[in-house]
Amino acid sequence: MFALERREKIYDYILRNGNVTVLELSKKLEVSEVTIRKDLSFLEKKGLIDRTFGGAMVKSPIIKEQNYLEKEKYMINEKNLVGQKAAGFVKPSSTIILDAGTTIMELAKNIVNIEDLKVITTDLKIALFLSDFSNIEVTLIGGKVSVKSKECIGVETCNIVEKYNADACFLCCDAFDGNGNFMTTSIEKMYLKHTFMEISEKSFMLATSDKYGKKSMIKVTTAHKLTGIIIDKQSPKLIKDFDKIDVDNCVFV
Incomplete structure (x- = not known):
């Protein structure tokens, strides 16, 4: 085992x-x-x-995993702004990894015109959406399917992901704090995100400000270990707190 x-x-x-x-x-x-x-x-x-x-x-976590349909209803405009900005870091003829989540889906919507793009993802909805575009080659990594997040997770998924190399990965989180700690809801998700980062030359975290100041089960990474962080600017406190810990790789949109 x-x-x-x-x-x-x-x-x-x-x-x-x-x-x-x-x-x-x-x-x-x-x-x-x-x-x-x-x-x-x-x-x-x-x-x-x-x-x-x-x-x-x-020890009960504060933030638990939400249903995909529930998450789709919140911060729609903010997620789109974050997705638009993140799309600017995606280059033609590159290989990228898209994590699962509704914010990452907004990124997917903004890269459909990029030529000769290869996308690796574990998100069922993202894979299905991007499969309609002939300029994008989509690789869906399989494994155990999460009913709530509509993604593949688990040991088998990580083992497959390890075989690839990518120019960049775009991650999401379930919560993050004023110290620049980004968190998720399960060990399986944490391992998968770590694997994404390990095989990618660059790592970007996409988040919305409604997740700020909350805590979830497991720490994924810190702000200083990421190439870039993209967050909406709806929270002045968030911007002020990140300025205090000298996070110079964060873009607020």
Whole structure:
């Protein structure tokens, strides 16, 4: 069993039971207690759980994953502005990765006229939308389909993505804070976004200001590790806070 799969099982088990012991998890998953302790330490560092004496208990995230249809209704104009700006970083005859999400979909809508473009994505809706344009070669990376986000995620998906190289990846997040930490709702999504970044020469984060000041399960990356960040300028506090932490790779639109 891969570490990712095991940690997902551990977290799901803790969610269902509230708290568990190391011995209990060791017997259930048939791995050593040392391995379980390492897994619990990993989950604790990601902010998913709290360690207890001999075990762990769940720490509920503030932001949970929303249904795709729900997210489509909010910040429509802002998402379009972010998508338009991000499209300016997409060059003809390049290979790009598009993360899943409604803001990334707005980017997809703004790149349909770029010639000889190769797009790699795990988002079912984005792949279907871009497949209508003969100037764009679309590669849909398969795997386990998320009912809520309409994307493929999981170990198999990451393994396939690792085989590619890209000029740039365009990511989304579920929450971000004043320290420039960008977060998502699951370990699987975090691993996938990390893989996108690893195989891409440049990495861009697209976000809307309604996600600012919130927290989600897992930290994906920090502002300083990204090539660029594109956010709408509806929040003066956000702009002020990012100025304090000297984020010079952020564009507000």
